[in-house]
Amino acid sequence: QKEVEQNSGPLSVPEGAIASLNCTYSDRGSQSFFWYRQYSGKSPELIMSIYSNGDKEDGRFTAQLNKASQYVSLLIRDSQPSDSATYLCAVSRYGGSQGNLIFGKGTKLSVKP
Amino acid sequence: DVKVTQSSRYLVKRTGEKVFLECVQDMDHENMFWYRQDPGLGLRLIYFSYDVKMKEKGDIPEGYSVSREKKERFSLILESASTNQTSMYLCASRFRDRGLSGELFFGEGSRLTVL
Numbered sequence: 001q002k003e004v005e006q007n008s009g010p011l012s013v014p015e016g017a018i019a020s021l022n023c024t025y026s027d028r029g030s031q032s033f034f035w036y037r038q039y040s041g042k043s044p045e046l047i048m049s050i051y052s053n054g055d056k057e058d059g060r061f062t063a064q065l066n067k068a069s070q071y072v073s074l075l076i077r078d079s080q081p082s083d084s085a086t087y088l089c090a091v092s093r094y095g096g097s098q099g100n101l102i103f104g105k106g107t108k109l110s111v112k113p
Numbered sequence: 114d115v116k117v118t119q120s121s122r123y124l125v126k127r128t129g130e131k132v133f134l135e136c137v138q139d140m141d142h143e144n145m146f147w148y149r150q151d152p153g154l155g156l157r158l159i160y161f162s163y164d165v166k167m168k169e170k171g172d173i174p175e176g177y178s179v180s181r182e183k184k185e186r187f188s189l190i191l192e193s194a195s196t197n198q199t200s201m202y203l204c205a206s207r208f209r210d211r212g213l214s215g216e217l218f219f220g221e222g223s224r225l226t227v228l
Contacts, residue, residue, distance in 0.1 A: 034216075043203055043219035044156075088156065090217075100171070101217065103148075105155035 002027040004091050006104035014112050019076040021107050023089030026070065032092040033065055035074045038106065039085045048074060079111045116140070117220035119204050125226045132191040134223050136204030143209035145187035146217065147171075147179065149200040156203065162187055163209065194227045201225075 003026045013019045021035075032051055036044035050056045050063040050072070062075040072091070076083055089104040120135035136145065146161040148171075158171030160179040168179050176198060180188040187206075191198055202223045207215040 036217075043222050044217075045219070046216045049216070100158065100161070103156040105153065 002093060002102055004089055004102050004104040006087075006089050006107045008105060009108040010110050011107055012110045012112060013079050015079060015081060017079050017111075019079045019083065019109055019111070021074040021076075021087050021089075021109065023072045023074075023091075023104055024070055025072070025089075025091045025102070027091065027093060027102070028067075028070065030091045030093065033063070033072045034090040034101070035061075035063060035072075036088040036090060036103075037085045038088060044088055076109075079109075081111050081113050084109055084111045117204055117206055117218050119202075119220040119223045121223050122221060123224050123226075125228065126194050127228050128195060130194050130227075132194050132198075132225065132227075134189040134191075134202055134204075134225070136187045136189070136206075136220055137185050138187075138204075138206040138218070139185065140206065140208075140218065141184065142206035142218075143184070144207040144215070145181065146205040146207075147177075147187065147189045148203045148205065149173070150203055150222075151200050159189065159202075191225075194225075196227050199225060199227045 005024045035048040037047045038044040048063040050065045056063045060077045064073045086106040086108045088106045090101040093100045117138045143164045147159045148156045150156050162168045162181040178190045204220040205217040
């Protein structure tokens with residue numbers, strides 16, 4: 001069974017701090033990795049995608065990928081109360097049907113003012 | 114602007130009823146997906162469709178069927194609703210050409226309660 005694992009949290013950080021969210025996956029053939037943000041009562045929205053080893057930065061968000069360790073992370077710098085949400089890690093399946101994603105169960109982030 | 118619309122935000126049905134959940138996207142996406150989301154279990158794929166009249170089972174297809182007669186519309190059908198199908202149902206779509214790189218766009222969700 002191919003899996004994506006995340007700490008469920010809640011992860012609580014003070015406003016202005018760096019929030020670090022982690023994700024591990026079991027499918028060595030996975031090629032594409034995504035972070036979705038989901039506010040309470042809302043649907044998920046994509047915030048970052050990463051396809052190659054290393055870091056990818058977009059504003060206050062940095063995604064990090066290490067395929068050898070099967071590890072993906074999301075760093076949120078200068079965390080704001082508006083960042084309080086559940087963050088879902090999603091990983092593409094290798095082989096089989098094209099384009100399927102496996103989602104982790106999500107990490108709930110709480111940013112305290 | 115990207116739009117995935119699910120026909121009903123909240124539904125209450127009785128055990129044994131047939132339930133239709135409709136999803137329409139206006140982005141000319143080839144791929145469409147149905148997920149359910151439950152506390153502690155995360156998002157789980159029920160069915161997906163690569164294109165019109167094509168469908169494939171996801172991880173938890175039992176008790177569900179789907180229909181994709183037109184490109185913009187993907188319907189999820191519960192032939193005989195059961196209480197364990199009480200859940201939040203999320204529809205999503207994506208361009209086929211983006212393949213594994215493609216962003217999923219989600220609808221607002223349909224919260225189904227089966228009594």
